[in-house]
Structure formats: C-alpha cells, structure tokens
Amino acid sequence: MLVRANLNLPVGKMKLKINSKAPNFKLPSTDKTTLELSKIKKNVILYFYPKDDTPGCTLESKDFSKLNSLINKKNTVVFGISKDSIESHLKFKKKYKLKFDLLSDEKKAVIKKYGVWGKKSFLGKTYMGIVRTTFLISSKGKIHRIWSNVRVKDHAKEVFDELKNI
Numbered sequence: 820m821l822v823r824a825n826l827n828l829p830v831g832k833m834k835l836k837i838n839s840k841a842p843n844f845k846l847p848s849t850d851k852t853t854l855e856l857s858k859i860k861k862n863v864i865l866y867f868y869p870k871d872d873t874p875g876c877t878l879e880s881k882d883f884s885k886l887n888s889l890i891n892k893k894n895t896v897v898f899g900i901s902k903d904s905i906e907s908h909l910k911f912k913k914k915y916k917l918k919f920d921l922l923s924d925e926k927k928a929v930i931k932k933y934g935v936w937g938k939k940s941f942l943g944k945t946y947m948g949i950v951r952t953t954f955l956i957s958s959k960g961k962i963h964r965i966w967s968n969v970r971v972k973d974h975a976k977e978v979f980d981e982l983k984n985i
Contacts, residue, residue, distance in 0.1 A: 930949060
C-alpha cells in the first residue's frame with residue numbers, strides 16, 4: 820500500500836512539515852460551538868474532505884465514526900473539515916450517525932492554511948477543490964503525520980494504527 824505520510828505540503832510560502840506546529844484556527848462546529856485547535860489538549864485527527872454525503876466522503880466519515888470510541892481511548896479526537904455549511908454538516912452527521920463533530924470552513928481559510936486546496940481532475944475536467952488530506956496532530960500541537968491524496972479504503976484504520984507511534 821502506498822503511504823504518502825511524509826509529504827510537506829505548501830501553504831503559501833510556508834510548508835507544513837512533520838514535527839512543525841499545526842496552524843491554529845477557529846471554526847464553527849456541529850456541536851454549536853466555535854472550535855479552536857490550540858485549546859484542545861488531546862491528539863487530533865483532522866481530516867479534510869471534499870463534500871458532505873458523497874460516496875468517498877461518506878465512506879471515510881463512517882469509517883472514522885466506527886473507530887471513534889477506540890480513537891477516544893487513545894486520548895484523541897476526530898474532526899472532519901469541508902467547505903460545506905454547518906446546516907449541511909448537521910444533516911450529514913445525523914444521516915450517518917457520525918460520532919464526532921464536523922467543522923465548516925465556507926471561506927476556505929483553514930483549507931488554504933493547511934495547503935489542501937488544489938487542482939483536481941475528474942472526467943477530463945480540471946477544477947479547484949479540496950485534496951483529501953489527513954493530519955495527525957499530537958497533544959502538544961505538533962504535526963505527527965500527514966496523509967495526502969488519501970484513498971478512503973482502510974484509511975481510518977491506518978490513521979488509528981499510527982496513534983501507537985505518537
């Protein structure tokens with residue numbers, strides 16, 4: 820299996836690297852609060868996905884949800900981020916009974932800060948969108964691992980398995 824774990828992702832002139840500080844942000848959450856990354860004193864699985872209720876995104880989200888209680892036992896929380904609205908996230912979360920919160924980045928500020936907005940192609944057409952990417956961030960706020968251009972099959976388990984190395 821190809822693992823693109825140590826990719827350094829460009830963010831403007833800055834690159835996000837393994838062991839660097841994860842950029843802080845504040846985003847609205849499906850728990851009806853504003854989540855600030857720096858306030859979380861646990862490990863964080865931050866996965867960026869293109870769109871609510873689409874096949875790949877649904878599979879990825881359901882897989883993280885199935886593992887959520889085991890992930891929580893490892894002092895870790897999961898958050899999914901897309902540019903969908905909170906209303907869309909709430910419907911998506913309810914429909915699939917997701918056991919973690921989704922964050923809305925409609926202005927794409929965090930998506931761009933984390934370097935996951937980029938060129939994509941589908942059926943011969945090129946467009947800009949979210950490149951499916953997961954960050955595993957330690958409880959000290961450092962980026963432990965980055966998965967880019969994620970293939971959703973078995974991805975959540977791979978991220979869970981990496982928790983033993985944090």
